[in-house]
Amino acid sequence: MAMTGPAMRLERIIAPSWSRRLGLPALALVATVAIAAWLAWLAGAAPLTVLGLIVDGAAGSKFALLETLNRATPLIFTGLAVAVAFRARLWNIGAEAQLYAGAVVTVLLGTGAIVLPAPLLLPLIVGAAMLAGAALLLGPALLKTRLGVDEVVTTLLLNFIFLLFVSYLLEGPMKDPMGMGWPKSERLVDAARLPRIAEGLRLHWGFGLALICAAIVWVIQARTTLGYEIRAVGLNARAARFAGVPVNAVILKTAFLSGGLAALAGFSEVAGLKGALTLDLSPGFGYTGIVVAMLALLHPLAVVVSAIFVAGIFVGADSMSRAADVPTYIADLLLAVALLLMVLAIKMTGFRLVRG
Amino acid sequence: MEGGAAPPALRLDRITKRFGPLVANDAISLTLDRGEVIALLGENGAGKTTLMSILFGHYVADSGTIAVFGQPLPPGHPAAALAAGIGMVHQHFMLADQLTVLENVVLGTRSLWAPWFDRAAARARIAQLSRDFGLAVDPDAPTGTLTVGERQRVEILKALYRDARILILDEPTAVLTPQETEALFATLRRAVGQGLSVIFISHKLHEVLAVASRIVVLRHGRLVGEVAARDTDRHLLAEMMVGHEVPAPKVAAQQAGPALLRLDAVETPDRNNRPGLRGVTLDLAGGQIAGIAGVSGNGQGALADLISGIETPAAGALQIAGAGVSRWSPRAAIRAGIGRIPEDRHKTGGIDAATLTENAILENYEWPPISRRGWMRWPVAEARTRQIIETYDVRCPGPATPLRLLSGGNIQKLILGRVLEAAPRIILANQPVRGLDIGALTYVHERLLAARAAGAAILLISEDLDEIMALSDVIHVISRGRLSPGFPRGSKTPAELGLWMAGHGHDGARDAA
Numbered sequence: 001m002a003m004t005g006p007a008m009r010l011e012r013i014i015a016p017s018w019s020r021r022l023g024l025p026a027l028a029l030v031a032t033v034a035i036a037a038w039l040a041w042l043a044g045a046a047p048l049t050v051l052g053l054i055v056d057g058a059a060g061s062k063f064a065l066l067e068t069l070n071r072a073t074p075l076i077f078t079g080l081a082v083a084v085a086f087r088a089r090l091w092n093i094g095a096e097a098q099l100y101a102g103a104v105v106t107v108l109l110g111t112g113a114i115v116l117p118a119p120l121l122l123p124l125i126v127g128a129a130m131l132a133g134a135a136l137l138l139g140p141a142l143l144k145t146r147l148g149v150d151e152v153v154t155t156l157l158l159n160f161i162f163l164l165f166v167s168y169l170l171e172g173p174m175k176d177p178m179g180m181g182w183p184k185s186e187r188l189v190d191a192a193r194l195p196r197i198a199e200g201l202r203l204h205w206g207f208g209l210a211l212i213c214a215a216i217v218w219v220i221q222a223r224t225t226l227g228y229e230i231r232a233v234g235l236n237a238r239a240a241r242f243a244g245v246p247v248n249a250v251i252l253k254t255a256f257l258s259g260g261l262a263a264l265a266g267f268s269e270v271a272g273l274k275g276a277l278t279l280d281l282s283p284g285f286g287y288t289g290i291v292v293a294m295l296a297l298l299h300p301l302a303v304v305v306s307a308i309f310v311a312g313i314f315v316g317a318d319s320m321s322r323a324a325d326v327p328t329y330i331a332d333l334l335l336a337v338a339l340l341l342m343v344l345a346i347k348m349t350g351f352r353l354v355r356g
Numbered sequence: 357m358e359g360g361a362a363p364p365a366l367r368l369d370r371i372t373k374r375f376g377p378l379v380a381n382d383a384i385s386l387t388l389d390r391g392e393v394i395a396l397l398g399e400n401g402a403g404k405t406t407l408m409s410i411l412f413g414h415y416v417a418d419s420g421t422i423a424v425f426g427q428p429l430p431p432g433h434p435a436a437a438l439a440a441g442i443g444m445v446h447q448h449f450m451l452a453d454q455l456t457v458l459e460n461v462v463l464g465t466r467s468l469w470a471p472w473f474d475r476a477a478a479r480a481r482i483a484q485l486s487r488d489f490g491l492a493v494d495p496d497a498p499t500g501t502l503t504v505g506e507r508q509r510v511e512i513l514k515a516l517y518r519d520a521r522i523l524i525l526d527e528p529t530a531v532l533t534p535q536e537t538e539a540l541f542a543t544l545r546r547a548v549g550q551g552l553s554v555i556f557i558s559h560k561l562h563e564v565l566a567v568a569s570r571i572v573v574l575r576h577g578r579l580v581g582e583v584a585a586r587d588t589d590r591h592l593l594a595e596m597m598v599g600h601e602v603p604a605p606k607v608a609a610q611q612a613g614p615a616l617l618r619l620d621a622v623e624t625p626d627r628n629n630r631p632g633l634r635g636v637t638l639d640l641a642g643g644q645i646a647g648i649a650g651v652s653g654n655g656q657g658a659l660a661d662l663i664s665g666i667e668t669p670a671a672g673a674l675q676i677a678g679a680g681v682s683r684w685s686p687r688a689a690i691r692a693g694i695g696r697i698p699e700d701r702h703k704t705g706g707i708d709a710a711t712l713t714e715n716a717i718l719e720n721y722e723w724p725p726i727s728r729r730g731w732m733r734w735p736v737a738e739a740r741t742r743q744i745i746e747t748y749d750v751r752c753p754g755p756a757t758p759l760r761l762l763s764g765g766n767i768q769k770l771i772l773g774r775v776l777e778a779a780p781r782i783i784l785a786n787q788p789v790r791g792l793d794i795g796a797l798t799y800v801h802e803r804l805l806a807a808r809a810a811g812a813a814i815l816l817i818s819e820d821l822d823e824i825m826a827l828s829d830v831i832h833v834i835s836r837g838r839l840s841p842g843f844p845r846g847s848k849t850p851a852e853l854g855l856w857m858a859g860h861g862h863d864g865a866r867d868a869a
Contacts, residue, residue: 223734225727232718236707242664242698243718244687 016349024349025297028341036334043326050324057319058312064319066203070273072304072311074099074282076210077265078289079296079303080217085258087221087298088230089237090141090251094155095262096286097162098133102263104166105132106270107174107185107277110192118191125192126209126267133263134256136162141255145248159286167279176276185277194272206268210304213261217300220257230254262286291339297346310335363426365390365522365553366411366442371420373406380406381417382577388522393544393554395568395585397561397597399793401763403577404557408524412444413437424522443515447527449507453500457510458482460499461517485516488550490543504651505536512543523547524555529563530819531652534854541567559597560822561590573597598794605801605826608809612829613642615678616813617663617782622672624658631837632658635672638832638839640813642781645804646842647828648817651857655837656817657699660786663815664696665689676782690719695780697771699787699817701764705771708760712752715759716741716774744773749799765796772803783807786817801827821850835859 013020036054037047059065078095085092092098105128114121140154169175170183178186194205221227229250232240241247269281292310296302317331366388373381381403388394398404409415411422413434422429424440451460462478482495491509493502499510508528515523523544529537544554544567558564564571565585573581573596581596617640624632633655640646650656661667662674665686674681676692689696698704706715717726717737725736741755748769752762759767768788775783785804789797804827808814818824824831830842833856840856 223732225722225730225732228714228721228732232707232710232714235709236703239704239707239718242666242686242696242704244665244685244690245718246687 013350013352021349024345025342028345029338031341032334032338035337036330039330039333040324040326043330045324045326050320050326050330053320053323054313054316056316057323058316063202064315066201068308068312068315069203069207071315072307073204073207073210073272074265074269074285075288075292075307075311076207076214076304077268078262078285079292079307080210080213080300081258081260081262081265082289082293083296083298083300083303084217084230084261085137085254086234086293088234088251088254090144090254090258091152092137092140092155092255092258092262093152093290094137094140094158094286095258095265095289096282096284097155097159098136098259098262099266099269099282099286100162100166101132101136101259101266102129103266103270103277103281104169104174105129105263106192106267107188110188110271111186112189115189116191118193118195121191122194122271125271126264129263129267130260133261133266134259137255137259137262138252141252145251163279166277170277170279174277183279187276188271192271193275194268204268204272206272209264209268210307213264214300214304217257217261221300226250226253262289265289288335291335294339295342362390363423364388365392365425366555367423368407368411369421369423371407371410371417371422373410373415373417379577381410383420384574384577384579385420386572386579386582388553388555390553391548391551392570393548393556393568394570394572395556395558395564396572396574397558397564397593398574399559399597401576401793402574402597404574405526406577407574408444408526408555408557411437411524412442438518441519441521442524443518443520443522444524445508445511445515445526445528447530449511451499451507451510454498456496456498457493457502457513458495460510461495461514463514465518481517482513485513489516489546490539504531504653505533505539508532508536508540509543516547520552522553522555524557526557527559528556529558529560533651533857534821534850535858537563561593561597564593565590575599605798605805607645607805607827607829610643610809612644613811613813615639615641616676617815618673618675618678619662620673620675622662622669622674624662624667624670627658627667630657631655632670633662633839634837636837636839639842640782640815642811642813643808644829645808645814645816645827647824647831648815648834648839649821649824649831649853649857650819650834652819654857655834655839656786656819658837659834659839660699660784660817663689663694663782663784664698665694690778693779693781695775695778695783695812697768697775697783697785697788699790701767701771702760706759706767709758711756711758712745712750712762712770713738713741713755716744716755716770719774720778740777744770744777747777748773748803763796765792765799768792768796768800772800776803776807780807781812783812783814784817785814787819788816789823790818790820821853825850825853833857 033051037051040047040050057064058068078099081095081098082092106125109125109128116124136158137155140151140158143149143154144151167183170185174185176184176186197203197205197208229245232245233247233250237247265285266281270277274281288310292303292307296306313334314331317328320326321328364387368384368386370383370385371381372383384407396404406415410417413432413436416432424442427440429440430436455463458479461482466473479495486492491513493506493509499507528540532540548554556567568585571583571585571588571593572579573593575597619636619638622633622636626632631654636659648656648659658667662669665684665688668684681688681692702708717740720726725733727733738755744750745752745755750766750769750773752766788800788804792800804814816824816827829845831848831853832842833840833853835857836859
C-alpha cells in the first residue's frame with residue numbers, strides 16, 4: 001500500500017554532539033513540567049500555583065529540604081542498585097525484595113540478638129544486610145547464567161514472594177509481642193540505630209552512607225577492572241566473551257553488588273528512620289529506583305541528583321495536595337511522564353527526524 | 357533520445373545522496389535497456405548499495421530522478437518500486453524457513469482480506485516460471501531444508517512471481533559454489549532472452565566480465581567509468597575500481613616450521629541450525645597458511661569457534677604445539693598463543709559503543725601493565741592504543757573515539773593490532789577481509805604474510821576462493837562439517853575445489869583419476 005503525503009523518517013546520527021546529548025534530556029524535563037502544569041489545570045487548579053507549591057513543598061524550607069533528602073536516601077540506594085545491574089544488562093527488577101531482605105536482617109541482628117557497641121554493631125549489620133540482598137539476587141542471576149532463565153521475570157516475581165514471606169515473619173516469628181496485635185517487629189536497640197547527622201535535624205546518617213556508596217560505585221566503574229568488565233559485558237556480551245572476559249562471573253559479581261546496595265535501602269530505612277519493620281516500610285522504593293537510575297542515565301553520581309529530584313516531586317506533591325486540593329497522584333503521573341520522555345530523549349539522541 | 361524509440365527499462369538521472377558530510381552518490385546517471393545485463397562494480401563503500409536503496413525506495417535521493425519504462429518513479433515508496441516491476445534479490449535472503457517454497461513465493465502478494473487463495477493456480481504459475489527460467493526447485497519443500505543455491509532460486513522466483521521486469525541482484529554469488537554460480541548465470545541469460553533487464557552488483561571482476569554486457573564502475577560515490585564488457589579486462593576494471601593498479605600479493609615460498617596446531621578427528625555438536633565438525637583432522641605448521649575454502653554455513657563457524665576457545669571438542673583431540681588442551685576457553689586460547697581475528701568484527705570483534713582504548717585492551721586488560729591488582733591503569737592502556745593506532749595505520753580522531761565511528765577497514769586494523777601485538781604463534785583469520793576496500797584488504801594480507809614469514813601458523817577461513825588460492829600454502833575444503841585432505845598450493849583447479857565444496861569431493865577425485 002502506497003503512502004501519501006510527505007513522510008517523516010528517522011535518520012541515524014553517527015556522532016551526536018554534546019549539546020544534543022545534554023539538550024534533549026533537558027528538553028524532556030522542561031516538557032515534563034509543561035505536562036504537569038497542564039494536568040494541574042485539568043484538575044481545576046492554577047498551574048503556576050500548583051508548580052510553585054510543589055517546589056515550595058520540596059525545597060521551600062529547611063524542614064522541607066531535609067524531608068526531601070530523607071526520602072531520597074532509600075532511592076539513592078535502590079537507584080544505584082538498578083544502575084549497577086542495568087549497566088551489565090542484568091535487569092534487576094527485584095530491588096524491592098532485596099530492600100526487604102536488608103530490613104529483615106537489620107531487625108534480626110538489631111533487636112538485641114547481639115550486644116555490641118554501635119561502632120561494631122552497625123558495620124556488622126551493614127555487612128549482613130548486604131549479604132542478604134546479594135543472596136536474594138544471586139538466585140535469579142545463577143538461573144540466568146546457568147539456564148538462560150529471564151531475570152526480569154524471576155526478580156519481579158520474587159518481589160511478591162518475598163513480601164509475603166515478610167508478612168509471614170511479621171505475623172509470626174518476628175511479631176512484636178508488645179505490638180498490640182499489629183504486624184510489626186520489635187524496635188531496634190539504640191546501638192543499632194543510625195544517628196542523625198546533626199543534633200536536632202531529622203536527617204540521619206543513612207544519607208551519608210548513600211553518598212559514600214555512590215562515590216564507591218563511581219570509583220568501581222571508572223577505575224577498576226570489574227567496572228571495565230561490567231561495561232564490556234553490558235555493551236556487547238558476545239564480544240566480551242570472545243575476548244576472554246569471564247561473562248558469567250561478571251554477571252554474578254554485578255548481582256552481588258546490586259543486591260547488596262538495594263538491601264542497604266532497607267537497612268537505612270529501619271535503622272535510620274522507622275526503628276522497626278512493618279509491611280509498609282517501602283512504598284515501592286525498589287521500583288522507583290528504576291526510574292531514578294534511568295533518569296540518571298545509569299551514572300552513579302547522577303543517581304544522587306536524580307533521587308533527590310524524584311524524592312522532591314513526591315514530597316512536594318504531598319504538601320501541594322494538602323494546600324491546593326490536587327490529588328497527590330500527580331506525583332506518580334509526573335514521574336511516569338518524566339521517565340517516558342527521558343527514554344525518548346535518550347533514543348532520539350542518536351536519530352534525527354527528517355522530511356521525505 | 358530519438359523520438360519514437362521505446363523508453364529504456366530504467367533511467368537514473370543525476371542521483372545525489374548525502375549523509376552528513378559524506379556524498380554517497382554524486383550525480384550518478386545511468387540507463388538500463390530492455391533485455392540487458394549491466395554490472396554495477398565497485399568496492400565496498402563505493403555507493404552501490406545506496407544507489408540501489410534509492411531505486412528501491414528505502415532512501416530518498418537529495419536530488420535526481422528515476423524513470424521506469426518512461427514513467428517517473430515516486431521517491432521513497434518501496435511499494436511503488438515493486439508495482440513498477442523492480443525486483444530485488446538481496447545478498448542475505450529474506451525467506452521464512454518454516455514455510456514451503458510456494459508459501460514464501462506468494463507471501464505478501466495476496467490481500468490480507470482475501471478469504472481464500474488459489475493454491476493450484478499459484479503452483480501452476482510457479483511451475484511455469486521454473487520452466488521458463490531454468491529455476492528448478494520443489495514448490496512443496498520447506499525452505500529451511502534447501503541448499504543456499506536453491507534458496508537463491510526461490511528469491512528470484514519471488515521477484516518473477518511479482519512480475520518483475522527489472523531484476524537487481526546484490527552480490528548474488530558470495531554464497532555460491534563455482535558450479536552454482538554457472539547455473540545462476542544461465543538463468544540470467546534466459547531471463548534476458550525473455551526481455552527482462554538485470555542489474556548485477558558485484559566486486560568480483562571475472563563474474564562481472566562473464567555475465568554483463570556493460571559494466572558501470574563506481575568509486576567514492578561517483579560514476580568513474582562505463583565500458584562494454586568486450587572492450588575491457590580484469591586489470592583495466594580493477595584499476596578503474598581502485599583508481600590505481602592493484603598489486604597481487606607476493607607469497608614467497610618458505611620452509612614449514614614445527615607443527616603448532618593439530619586437530620585429530622574432532623567432533624563438535626550442531627548449534628542453531630549450524631553444522632558442527634565431523635571428524636575433522638588438520639595439521640598446521642609454523643610459517644604456513646592453511647586456507648579453509650567452502651560455501652558459507654558448512655562448518656566454518658564451528659571450526660573458528662573451536663580454535664577461538666568458544667567451543668570444546670565433544671570427541672577427538674586438539675593439540676597446541678604438541679600439548680593437549682584441557683579446560684578450553686577463549687582465555688585459554690589467548691594464553692596458548694592463539695591470535696583470533698573473528699568473522700564479525702562489529703558483533704564479535706569489537707564493542708561498537710566503547711572507545712578504541714576499551715576495545716584495544718579487551719584481551720589483556722586483566723594483567724599488568726594494563727591493570728594491577730584489579731585497578732585499571734588507563735594512561736598505560738591509552739598509550740598502548742596510540743601505539744596500535746600508529747603501527748597499524750588506524751585512521752581515527754584518537755583513542756577516545758567510539759569504535760562505531762570507524763570504517764570497517766579501520767576497525768579491522770585495530771583488531772589486527774590487538775591480535776598481532778600479542779605476538780601469537782597461531783593466528784585464526786576468519787574472513788579477515790570481507791567487506792574491506794582494496795587498500796585495507798591489501799594491508800591485512802600483507803600483515804598476515806609478514807606474520808607467516810615470522811613463523812606463525814595461520815588458519816585462513818574464507819568464502820572467497822580467489823583469496824584462498826592466492827594466499828594458502830595448503831588448501832582444505834570444508835563441506836557439511838567435514839574437512840577435505842590438504843591440497844598443496846596450485847595442485848587443484850577452482851572447478852576441482854568446487855566439487856569438494858559441493859560435497860562431491862570423493863566422487864570428483866574418482867572421476868579425475
